Amino acid sequence: MKYFFRKIGLLLFALFVAMTLNFFIPRMMPGDPARELIDRMQGIPPEAMESIRIAFGLDTKDTLIVQYGKYLLNVLKGELGISLSRFPTPVRDVLKIAIPWTLGLMGFATILSFFIGTILGIGAAWSRNKRWATLTVGTFIFIRSFPYFWLGLLFIYFFGFRLQVFPIGNAYSFYVQKGGWDYFLSVLYHGFLPALTITVSSLGGWILTMRNNMINVLAEDYITVALAKGLPLRRIKNLYAAKNAMLPSITSFAMSLGFVVGGGLLTEMVFAYPGVGLMLWQAVQAKDYAMMQAIFLFISVAVLIANFLADLAILLLDPRVRDSGR
């Protein structure tokens, strides 16, 4: 139980840090970009100006501490300000449309690549002196060094532009009615390349982690004993070694989730996939600060919660952790 509370404490503290960063980053920068932005927005009715000032927390009547308190309350209420690029839609409403796409795409791709990577990693460690293992590990190390967005560009070029077998933007075809089987197929068809990009480029990480964990476990004495007893190799590989090597792999899965999500955001930008990543890109281009900050906050919360869930999984799977609190 101690473990559980510690993890909850960490989650809450991390959320608090993310919110605090979000509040102080714009205020720490020289030149006050928020005010600059308001100056840029001449020709907007004064009432709207007023609401933007409030949205930015630029009520100079308040001290910084009061502003900070108000900001925290607003975030907890889910009020994230007003999007400038889609004025006057609240950021919350814009985000609502984008979130399902991102969750679907990244959730699917990440879990897929975790499983494929883990299985390949187990294989690569087990037969690490074989040519195929070296080749697989080498190939994915090379691919892992690609910037995510560049791999996306490469796929778009070959499959979308050269071969023209896959679409190069959007999440579904505009000619298909929403809902129903055709729509579902169209979503799959459009999501294939972005998902492939995320899966392929994050695969190397999982393979490497799993391979190294597995090699460490394979050097343990109980594996030697199992081998000496003449247990079936398959059993040793899957039940003795892989099972134990999986646990640190889950932890590092949680750790590198933030990195994968970052890559996913870039993939969305390149594929013009209407998720949070594309929205972030548009916000950057339009200097829509409220939008950017809300997206940062959303992504942080999502990753932190995913991390927390991974920690819970460890709690369930690892008897050392499970029993330590008793």
Next chain:
Amino acid sequence: MFKDIGKLFLGNKKALFGLLLLLFFALVGLLAPVIAPYDPKSNRVETITVLSEERDRSRTISREDLDPSTEKKVYSQSVTTTYERITKKLPLKGKPSSAHLLGTTHSGQDIFSQLIWGTRVSLTVGLVTGLFTTVLSLCLALIAGYFGGLVDDVISLFTNVFLVIPSLPLMIVIAAYVTVRGVIPIILILGLTSWPWPTRVLRSQVVSLKNRDFVRVSKSLGEKPSYVVFREILPNMISLVMASFFSSTMAAIIGEATLEFIGLGNVSVVSWGTMLYWAQANGALLAGFWWWFLPPGICIALIGTSFALMNFAIDEISNPKLRKR
């Protein structure tokens, strides 16, 4: 100590290949002015040919007006050179040819020359950021790991928190607010967002070394903390520090390219990231100009692979279990 590591490192095929790859890019970056056939930022070439030179010898004698006692003689020799200056504009969006190995950009700059000059910027940013991140995280790790207690708790807490806060969106938000666009802000942003992982790894190593017998002995002999840290602990984690440096550098090169690709860098600097930015902004992809957007990515991947290989080798050297026997 260092000699042994060096010997092992060079004896490892992966490490050697990675090192050679890195040296190749470093050489390209250093010799950029010599190798690059064109100016990466200019869209025209000027050739100056001297057609004729005429020397006109004349002697002037002038009398100083103010002081009659002195006489000043001025000899002047003027050379009249007739030359031809041909300004040739480079083709816009040119295809690869013998004159332009990788074609030209939308405004007529030679892409091959940009790639070579870009090596210099991208590699420098990567190495400087890598060094910055490593030094920062090493300091934090040594302080936290050696002193322990409350200091350790605080540093560890923040490391763990920043480890899970996704760094790319954070980087983007900070970079968007920074009004100065350029290489130095990028180095700072990358360094300040990528310290948690190396700090965590290094700290746990410091903690484990701190409890080894030789460190305890040194401490009980009354050695100063600075001696224990720099003479006993640090030399024993050099390989890990190197590994952190390599990963940080690799991450920084990709990070720089990413920020610049999104348009958060200074787009007038020629680097691999800005090349990709301009390629994307001008629809190189959909026009099928592979020679514009493929080469920068391949270079980034090759440098990344070089660092990954060296890291892999360090892993094998320091963890005998991973070594093939």
